[in-house]
Amino acid sequence: MKDVSKRLAQLCLSHSIVAVLILLSVAMALLSDKFFTAANWANVLNNLAVPGIVALGVALVVIAGGIDLSFSSMLAACAALAAWLQPQNFWLALIGPLALGAALGAFNGLLVVKLGANPLISTLGTQWLFLAALFIITGGGIVQGNMEGPFHLIANGRLAGVPLPILLLLLLAAATSFLTTQTSLGKYIYAHGSNNCGLRFAGVNANAVYLKTFVLMGLIVGVAGIVLSSRLGGVRPTEGNRYLIVVLTAVLLSGVSLNGGVGSLFHVLIATVVLGVIDNGMVLLAVEYKYQQMIKGCVFILAILYNNYTTKQLAMLRVSKR
Amino acid sequence: MPKVTFQTLLFRGRLPLIIGALLLFMAFNDRSFFIPENLINILSYSSINGLLAVGMTLLMISREFDISVGSNLVLSGVIAVQVANHFGAAAGIAAGVASGAVMGLINGILVAKANINSFISTLGTMVIFQGVAFALTDMKPVACDLPTFQSLAEWELLGLPAPIIYFLSVAIILWLALKFTRVGKSAYAIGGNIQGCRNLGINVDGWRIGYFIICGACASFAGVILASRLGAASATFGENVSMVVIAAIVLGGVPLSGGAGSLPGVIGAILLLGLIDSMTVYLNVFGYYQKLFWALLLIGVVVFDVVCARRENRRLELAELLRLQREPLRDNTEVTS
Amino acid sequence: MTPLIELRNIYKFFGGLCATNDVSLTIGKGEVIGLVGDNAAGKSTLMKIIAGVHKPTSGEYLIDGEKFVAHSPRSARNAGIEMVFQIQDMALVPELDVADNLFLGKELYRKTLGLNLNLVLDRRAMQERSRVLLHELGINIPAVTEKVKYLSGGQQQSVSIARTVFFDARLVILDEPTSSISIKETRKVLDLILQLKAKGISSIIVSHRMDDIFTTADRILVLRRGRKIEDVRKEHTSMDDIIKKIINAEKESMSQETLNQPTA
Numbered sequence: 001m002k003d004v005s006k007r008l009a010q011l012c013l014s015h016s017i018v019a020v021l022i023l024l025s026v027a028m029a030l031l032s033d034k035f036f037t038a039a040n041w042a043n044v045l046n047n048l049a050v051p052g053i054v055a056l057g058v059a060l061v062v063i064a065g066g067i068d069l070s071f072s073s074m075l076a077a078c079a080a081l082a083a084w085l086q087p088q089n090f091w092l093a094l095i096g097p098l099a100l101g102a103a104l105g106a107f108n109g110l111l112v113v114k115l116g117a118n119p120l121i122s123t124l125g126t127q128w129l130f131l132a133a134l135f136i137i138t139g140g141g142i143v144q145g146n147m148e149g150p151f152h153l154i155a156n157g158r159l160a161g162v163p164l165p166i167l168l169l170l171l172l173a174a175a176t177s178f179l180t181t182q183t184s185l186g187k188y189i190y191a192h193g194s195n196n197c198g199l200r201f202a203g204v205n206a207n208a209v210y211l212k213t214f215v216l217m218g219l220i221v222g223v224a225g226i227v228l229s230s231r232l233g234g235v236r237p238t239e240g241n242r243y244l245i246v247v248l249t250a251v252l253l254s255g256v257s258l259n260g261g262v263g264s265l266f267h268v269l270i271a272t273v274v275l276g277v278i279d280n281g282m283v284l285l286a287v288e289y290k291y292q293q294m295i296k297g298c299v300f301i302l303a304i305l306y307n308n309y310t311t312k313q314l315a316m317l318r319v320s321k322r
Numbered sequence: 323m324p325k326v327t328f329q330t331l332l333f334r335g336r337l338p339l340i341i342g343a344l345l346l347f348m349a350f351n352d353r354s355f356f357i358p359e360n361l362i363n364i365l366s367y368s369s370i371n372g373l374l375a376v377g378m379t380l381l382m383i384s385r386e387f388d389i390s391v392g393s394n395l396v397l398s399g400v401i402a403v404q405v406a407n408h409f410g411a412a413a414g415i416a417a418g419v420a421s422g423a424v425m426g427l428i429n430g431i432l433v434a435k436a437n438i439n440s441f442i443s444t445l446g447t448m449v450i451f452q453g454v455a456f457a458l459t460d461m462k463p464v465a466c467d468l469p470t471f472q473s474l475a476e477w478e479l480l481g482l483p484a485p486i487i488y489f490l491s492v493a494i495i496l497w498l499a500l501k502f503t504r505v506g507k508s509a510y511a512i513g514g515n516i517q518g519c520r521n522l523g524i525n526v527d528g529w530r531i532g533y534f535i536i537c538g539a540c541a542s543f544a545g546v547i548l549a550s551r552l553g554a555a556s557a558t559f560g561e562n563v564s565m566v567v568i569a570a571i572v573l574g575g576v577p578l579s580g581g582a583g584s585l586p587g588v589i590g591a592i593l594l595l596g597l598i599d600s601m602t603v604y605l606n607v608f609g610y611y612q613k614l615f616w617a618l619l620l621i622g623v624v625v626f627d628v629v630c631a632r633r634e635n636r637r638l639e640l641a642e643l644l645r646l647q648r649e650p651l652r653d654n655t656e657v658t659s
Numbered sequence: 660m661t662p663l664i665e666l667r668n669i670y671k672f673f674g675g676l677c678a679t680n681d682v683s684l685t686i687g688k689g690e691v692i693g694l695v696g697d698n699a700a701g702k703s704t705l706m707k708i709i710a711g712v713h714k715p716t717s718g719e720y721l722i723d724g725e726k727f728v729a730h731s732p733r734s735a736r737n738a739g740i741e742m743v744f745q746i747q748d749m750a751l752v753p754e755l756d757v758a759d760n761l762f763l764g765k766e767l768y769r770k771t772l773g774l775n776l777n778l779v780l781d782r783r784a785m786q787e788r789s790r791v792l793l794h795e796l797g798i799n800i801p802a803v804t805e806k807v808k809y810l811s812g813g814q815q816q817s818v819s820i821a822r823t824v825f826f827d828a829r830l831v832i833l834d835e836p837t838s839s840i841s842i843k844e845t846r847k848v849l850d851l852i853l854q855l856k857a858k859g860i861s862s863i864i865v866s867h868r869m870d871d872i873f874t875t876a877d878r879i880l881v882l883r884r885g886r887k888i889e890d891v892r893k894e895h896t897s898m899d900d901i902i903k904k905i906i907n908a909e910k911e912s913m914s915q916e917t918l919n920q921p922t923a
Contacts (some may be wrong), residue, residue, distance in 0.1 A: 116632070117624045118578050124565055125624065128617035182649035182779050184766045185760060188646075194754035201750040203733060203762035245449060252442050261754035290461050294453025301446040304438055315809075 016310040049165030057220030064262030065193035066119040066244040073130035076240035078225025083145035098222040105218020155231035193260025337590035368596030369489035377540025385580025386440040392563035393451035398542030399555035411470035422542020430534030434527040456556035463556040474550040513580025661724035669718035678704040680885035693876030739829035754806035758789040772784030813844025
């Protein structure tokens with residue numbers, strides 16, 4: 001009996017972000033009857049698609065023990081490339097951004113892995129580098145695609161009534177979850193973040209694992225760039241900047257530790273949804289826009305405090321067992 | 323005695339070298355760059371970023387950051403303007419600087435007492451401070467045309483405008499504190515080995531909160547000066563400032579892992595930043611080349627830093643091995659002689 | 660019977676510094692060697708030569724009587740030589756569970772769509788085999804699904820040693836295996852070494868604790884400033900003797916040694 005209650009406590013503590021989502025949703029449902037409608041949820045999730053996809057990629061890098069701040073510029077670059085290629089060829093507009101994302105990710109990866117530069121500062125540098133390059137190449141103006149054809153459908157089409165970006169987000173979340181929990185690469189990513197010497201000692205090429213993580217993140221950002229481009233039609237070079245805080249917030253809120261080796265991609269998805277629900281809630285409750293930022297910040301700090309608390313409780317529960 | 327190689331010399335002197343090279347380049351391109359007005363202008367422009375940077379240097383030496391300085395700058399400016407409009411200029415200035423100290427205190431408590439990583443906690447407070455500024459101003463710029471408020475940043479001394487004087491005096495005070503007092507020693511010690519400091523009974527949390535307060539107060543002082551110079555404050559400004567400042571501090575020689583670095587280096591990096599900004603105006607190049615240059619410089623220095631550190635480590639390892647092998651020999655001679 | 664490992668006249672120079680000086684030794688199958696010596700005696704250099712980290716400057720290294728050139732730790736490991744580090748500079752991954760650590764780098768995979776794609780990890784099989792192995796070795800751990808960071812020092816060390824069995828080790832090199840472990844757990848770790856011996860696995864134990872050496876080792880080697888000055892079966896010596904060899908030996912050959920010491 002005691003064992004069951006302990007198990008239950010462990011389950012709740014290790015999925016605290018899910019509890020946050022449930023509590024928030026219940027509160028919202030009580031406060032607004034518009035909240036639990038299919039249209040509203042489709043709206044919430046649809047807005048989340050781009051930052052949600054990017055957050056999955058960034059979370060992978062953070063779990064591997066690094067960080068990548070250049071995703072905002074990478075996103076804008078991939079979206080701009082998609083917008084530019086889209087009138088020429090549909091398939092090119094799909095492959096191009098993915099290739100660009102992978103290349104930029106590999107660039108970051110080489111800096112961090114091969115040259116051993118600190119990931120925080122060097123990706124801050126590449127954030128500016130990519131953005132500056134994008135500005136210089138585009139001349140600072142909007143890269144205009146056209147708003148028709150199959151490319152337009154990526155962000156605006158529906159499959160069985162569900163908007164395509166939502167399906168893409170869920171698909172990528174499932175794929176990355178599968179990667180991290182069921183494959184050896186995923187296991188190595190966690191091992192690299194936790195103790196890369198141990199991974200190296202076990203005979204695994206740890207540098208290759210780390211580099212692959214950066215490239216993988218680039219690919220995922222490439223997908224987000226395609227969705228963004230398809231939604232906007234025209235892309236400004238600064239388009240990615242507004243996702244910077246949201247994505248970092250989602251990743252850190254989900255319990256992914258900056259020390260590496262800890263976190264779950266499923267929780268990253270949930271954390272993104274939590275942020276979306278907060279945004280949506282403030283709209284539904286007609287909170288004045290000028291107060292929204294303040295509330296978001298406070299919720300973020302509270303959630304981090306709560307997360308730290310549950311992690312500590314969980315560790316205590318575990319250690320007392322041995 | 324570590325051997326000073328040409329490479330380490332090149333690395334230590336990188337900022338003067340780069341600044342010298344840029345000045346030389348300008349000397350061939352546009353002599354009018356060197357008129358005193360422009361040089362003073364560069365200094366004056368740099369003093370806002372400079373105040374932020376010298377304030378955060380202590381914090382980064384003790385191995386923390388503050389990403390919220392940009393929002394702090396904005397919010398304290400807003401508070402100073404609004405209080406000045408109601409209660410007079412002096413009250414406004416005081417309230418502005420005090421609010422920054424409080425923001426620093428909040429950051430410090432979140433990091434030192436609630437044990438949140440400073441990258442995460444100040445990311446959160448950055449959003450909050452900007453949100454408060456939004457709420458206070460209704461997202462519109464607020465103006466203050468009290469002459470006394472504006473006079474804070476308008477006087478001159480020996481031809482140097484007030485912001486430069488403020489910046490230099492704060493920099494000198496902090497430099498002295500860092501070099502000669504317990505304030506600086508504790509920062510280096512905490513950045514070097516925090517657990518060791520705890521074991522020695524140093525009030526680690528107290529010091530760290532103090533560094534956050536210093537950082538916050540400097541940022542808000544910069545915010546008040548900026549508001550006074552513009553005669554207005556706006557909540558929609560200063561998002562990227564903190565990253566530029568952190569990058570400048572790293573360029574100035576404070577490693578992200580803390581425990582080392584000096585203020586003159588940071589000031590050099592800030593001057594370099596101002597110089598690059600001004601050059602792009604003079605050379606009439608597209609503004610984003612300046613960011614490109616800055617990014618390449620940052621990446622270059624970080625990579626070079628790592629390469630040097632690796633060499634140094636290999637040298638130290640071999641030296642340690644030599645020392646260990648020599649040691650028993652020395653002991654032995656003592657015994658037999 | 661050919662010994663498992665034989666070193667003949669191994670020299671290793673670092674610049675002008677002689678770290679191992681004409682060392683020869685043999686290690687038989689299932690033999691436990693205690694390697695002792697003061698700091699800078701060349702213990703770690705010798706270990707690293709055997710583990711393939713360093714290449715000897717001159718001398719021969721034979722495995723099963725055949726000449727072996729250890730290019731890298733990996734090639735030594737392929738020959739069945741495993742190293743177990745002290746738990747402080749841990750070779751385990753704290754955030755992974757015990758089974759994941761035991762199989763790190765040697766994962767088992769499930770068949771995907773009836774094919775061996777080596778894609779999907781077979782966690783259940785790995786956990787089952789871990790359980791069996793740990794039970795066999797008498798290692799007591801709450802669960803193989805427990806993260807390593809929640810284990811005690813002795814448990815972590817036991818897992819590190821158990822892992823060498825998974826890697827089909829023939830020789831295990833243990834560097835201070837009992838440092839920073841509680842006294843109660845020390846006993847268990849030493850028992851584990853004897854169990855490896857029973858399985859026919861040789862080991863080299865480097866330790867400052869004479870008790871550890873004398874409970875486990877068959878033969879004891881003493882190194883001093885790069886030279887092997889003693890190679891004796893445990894029965895033919897005593898703890899005092901060995902300690903004297905480590906410390907006193909210096910005075911006897913002092914004058915000669917100073918002449919040999921390079922001055923670079």
